[in-house]
Amino acid sequence: MGKGKHEKWAFNKTLSNVYEPDIKGVVGGGSVNKGMWAERAFGNDQPITLELGCGKGEYTVALARLHPERNFIGVDIKGHRFWRGAKTAHEEGLKNVAFLRTRIEFVQNFFSAGEISEIWLTFSDPQPKDQKGTKRITSAVFLKRYRDFMQPHGLVHVKSDSPWIYACAQEDWPEAGFAIEESSDDVYGDLVHRVPADFAEVLHIKTFYEQMWLEQGRKIHYLRTHV
Ligand SMILES: C[S@@+](CC[C@H](N)C(=O)[O-])C[C@H]1O[C@@H](n2cnc3c(N)ncnc32)[C@H](O)[C@@H]1O
DSSP states (O other), X not given: OOOOHHHHHHHHHTXXXXXXXXXXXXXXXXXXXXXXXXXXXXXXXXXXXXXXXOTTTHHXXXXXXXXXXXXXXXXXXXXXXHHHHHHHHHHHTOXXXXXXXXXXXXXXXXXXXXXXXXXXXXXXXXXXXXXXXXXXXXXXXXXXXXXXXXXXXXXXXXXXXXXXXXHHHHHHHHHTTOOEEEEESOTXXXXXXXXXXHHHHHHTOOOHHHHHHHHTTOOOEEEEEEX
């Protein structure tokens, strides 16, 4: 039988690449490493990519393997999910990977202006009742928040099985001034065949949820903008 949540939470506490600040403190404006992630968490000055709602952290870990010249932080509220990625990074000795446990609603507490260069939003919850986009982390409302701590022209990538996420972004992003640089409603039938080989390799990384949706025959969508 696999490990339970309590064992995973306990293991996370032993890892130096996992940050799990007290939630009440974060709600009150608390942070860790703000403006100092590269130096404190990674001991370098490399650019940082976030995966928000990282689940088991597949993109975070796979991107870190492909790009040792960058740093990667997986963010999720569920520590027992990113336990998987944190453990793999620890076992493989990947020094450019960290995980942060927080709600994405408070992610701006953790980073200073210009600290983040890229964001991946992988198989985010679609929040179909959220017309205003205040819960859907791929919405223009959230892009405006991310812009506060991203470098100018920083990239935001969305990979999703959800036609709703895809349609909302196509409507809301340009209206809010976020031009769509690239989009496809069929990553494996279309996009991977017309992008440079190094980016096709990145698109081929498959998350836990992506595997599930592919097995059900769903198409995978992709969008990118810069903030
Ligand atoms: C559908 S899962 C996708 C996980 C992973 N990206 C994947 O593709 O396998 C959504 C993830 O987002 C996390 N999540 C959802 N809303 C969140 C929020 N407001 N703050 C932090 N994490 C959140 C959930 O805990 C979950 O792990």
